Amino acid sequence: MSKLKYELEFPIHASPAMLYQYFATASGLQEWFADKVNTRGKIITFIWDDSEEEATIVTKKSNERIQFKWLESEDDESYFEFRIQVDPITKDVSLMVTDFSDDEEEMEEAKRLWENQIDELKHTIGA
Numbered sequence: 001m002s003k004l005k006y007e008l009e010f011p012i013h014a015s016p017a018m019l020y021q022y023f024a025t026a027s028g029l030q031e032w033f034a035d036k037v038n039t040r041g042k043i044i045t046f047i048w049d050d051s052e053e054e055a056t057i058v059t060k061k062s063n064e065r066i067q068f069k070w071l072e073s074e075d076d077e078s079y080f081e082f083r084i085q086v087d088p089i090t091k092d093v094s095l096m097v098t099d100f101s102d103d104e105e106e107m108e109e110a111k112r113l114w115e116n117q118i119d120e121l122k123h124t125i126g127a
Contacts (some may be wrong), residue, residue, distance in 0.1 A: 064083065
């Protein structure tokens with residue numbers, strides 16, 4: 001079964017270089033995304049309470065984007081990505097989050113989770 005792709009946009013008052021550190025480094029991700037984050041090469045281990053998930057870094061472009069793929073979903077096309085978008089005229093910065101879900105109901109729940117996570121990120125960086 002194919003998954004449903006969705007993208008969310010979050011305006012953030014932060015420079016792309018500063019923002020990038022919060023999802024391209026284990027210490028940055030640990031501040032807002034997971035309780036603990038460990039890295040071994042391109043493998044990232046995210047730990048929440050008693051749950052542990054592993055992802056691999058698929059693509060990475062400094063100060064612009066990073067894409068992860070959960071190891072448990074290797075058989076499908078899904079991934080999750082953080083992309084920094086800067087408006088060429090206003091210079092406003094937005095964080096674009098791309099993710100996948102199994103169905104509409106799961107997607108709505110996942111969107112709410114991302115909104116809470118990004119609120120935590122904004123709080124962490126004071127944006």
